[in-house]
Amino acid sequence: MSEITLPPRTPLREQLVQQMGEALLQEVMLTPKPGLVDKRNNGAHRDMNLGLFVRSIEALLSQMPRFYDLGFSTAALAPVQVLPMLRPLGLAGEAQMLRTTGGVNTHKGAIFAFGLLLAAAGRLTALQRPLAQQPLCETVSHFCRGLVQRELGGITAPRTAGERLYQQHGLTGARGEAESGFHTVRSVALPAWRRMMAKTGQKEQAQLQVLLHLMAWNADTNLAARGGMAGLHYVQQQAQGLLWQGGVQAPDGAARLYALDDALIARHLSPGGSADLLAVTLFLAAFPAGEAEWAAW
Ligand SMILES: CC(C)(COP(=O)(O)OP(=O)(O)OC[C@H]1O[C@@H](n2cnc3c(N)ncnc32)[C@H](O[C@H]2O[C@H](COP(=O)(O)OP(=O)(O)OP(=O)(O)O)[C@@H](O)[C@H]2O)[C@@H]1O)[C@@H](O)C(=O)NCCC(=O)NCCS
Numbered sequence: 001m002s003e004i005t006l007p008p009r010t011p012l013r014e015q016l017v018q019q020m021g022e023a024l025l026q027e028v029m030l031t032p033k034p035g036l037v038d039k040r041n042n043g044a045h046r047d048m049n050l051g052l053f054v055r056s057i058e059a060l061l062s063q064m065p066r067f068y069d070l071g072f073s074t075a076a077l078a079p080v081q082v083l084p085m086l087r088p089l090g091l092a093g094e095a096q097m098l099r100t101t102g103g104v105n106t107h108k109g110a111i112f113a114f115g116l117l118l119a120a121a122g123r124l125t126a127l128q129r130p131l132a133q134q135p136l137c138e139t140v141s142h143f144c145r146g147l148v149q150r151e152l153g154g155i156t157a158p159r160t161a162g163e164r165l166y167q168q169h170g171l172t173g174a175r176g177e178a179e180s181g182f183h184t185v186r187s188v189a190l191p192a193w194r195r196m197m198a199k200t201g202q203k204e205q206a207q208l209q210v211l212l213h214l215m216a217w218n219a220d221t222n223l224a225a226r227g228g229m230a231g232l233h234y235v236q237q238q239a240q241g242l243l244w245q246g247g248v249q250a251p252d253g254a255a256r257l258y259a260l261d262d263a264l265i266a267r268h269l270s271p272g273g274s275a276d277l278l279a280v281t282l283f284l285a286a287f288p289a290g291e292a293e294w295a296a297w
């Protein structure tokens with residue numbers, strides 16, 4: 001049996017898991033989020049509410065340390081060798097989620113994204129590299145190199161929405177975002193967060209503005225699964241229009257967000273993927289940017 005170096009039960013690992021939990025909780029509590037579960041309503045969902053999301057987040061916390069541990073103990077392996085080892089942990093996390101929610105998919109995408117990020121944090125810590133946005137995202141990209149082509153390229157009988165939407169429209173969904181090193185988060189969401197926080201320092205305002213930016217530019221497979229490409233484009237155009245007119249800071253910004261919430265609910269549209277990326281943005285925002293050539297990367 002080859003010796004593997006298990007990480008010490010450091011406060012860092014617990015702190016990272018807690019940071020993830022806080023990001024997921026801030027996401028679901030943020031209100032009003034068009035089409036999504038929040039304190040105002042259940043969005044475009046008949047099978048979800050705020051309490052279910054909170055219970056799902058609490059259940060996930062017990063699952064996530066093992067992603068960090070695996071990233072730490074496999075730091076000597078090539079990154080592409082790590083993803084197949086993460087898969088069973090991800091599936092176990094999904095099973096725990098489904099047990100907790102009675103079979104409702106609250107966080108499948110979030111488990112995938114945060115499992116990768118925690119494994120990246122474990123790997124960087126084992127390699128004694130600093131935890132920052134750029135190396136975390138770059139490591140996730142290295143874990144997922146070739147993932148889209150490998151898992152979606154040869155699909156003949158799609159089993160999930162993501163697989164079907166790739167086959168029909170070339171949408172790469174959560175896999176594409178991860179393989180790109182969270183490009184939408186790095187190029188759209190984090191800059192919007194930094195601009196709003198520098199301008200107002202108002203966290204909830206900044207979170208709402210980030211969500212609008214994600215809804216405007218993220219190719220969210222949840223929207224396409226629920227409303228086809230017309231549904232995805234409708235949400236993107238509405239969000240772009242809101243941003244163009246000043247976003248959450250416009251005099252009638254709040255009223256427009258409530259109206260967009262009602263419009264998406266009426267159309268059964270829910271940008272769940274953008275909600276996940278909002279949580280990823282809030283998690284990454286707690287770290288320094290990283291190497292200077294960050295934007296070039
Ligand atoms: C790798 C997988 C997770 C990919 O799963 P799938 O084949 O389904 O592919 P996607 O549709 O691309 O992604 C699944 C979820 O990811 C979120 N998502 C969607 N678009 C994006 C995007 N552009 N960027 C990032 N993330 C994205 C989204 O998750 C959230 O929404 C779900 C809740 O919304 P809802 O509409 O209710 O969803 P449903 O219940 O499905 O619809 P209804 O029935 O209600 O109508 C919730 O999951 C949120 O998190 C997408 O749903 C998977 O194949 C996989 O391999 N899993 C195993 C784990 C693993 O491999 N882990 C290893 C690394 S840790």
Ligand SMILES: Nc1ncnc2[nH]cnc12
Nearest residue numbers: 028036037106272275276
């Ligand atoms: N607040 C939320 N509502 C619906 N789906 C989601 N997926 C992730 N967060 C969500």
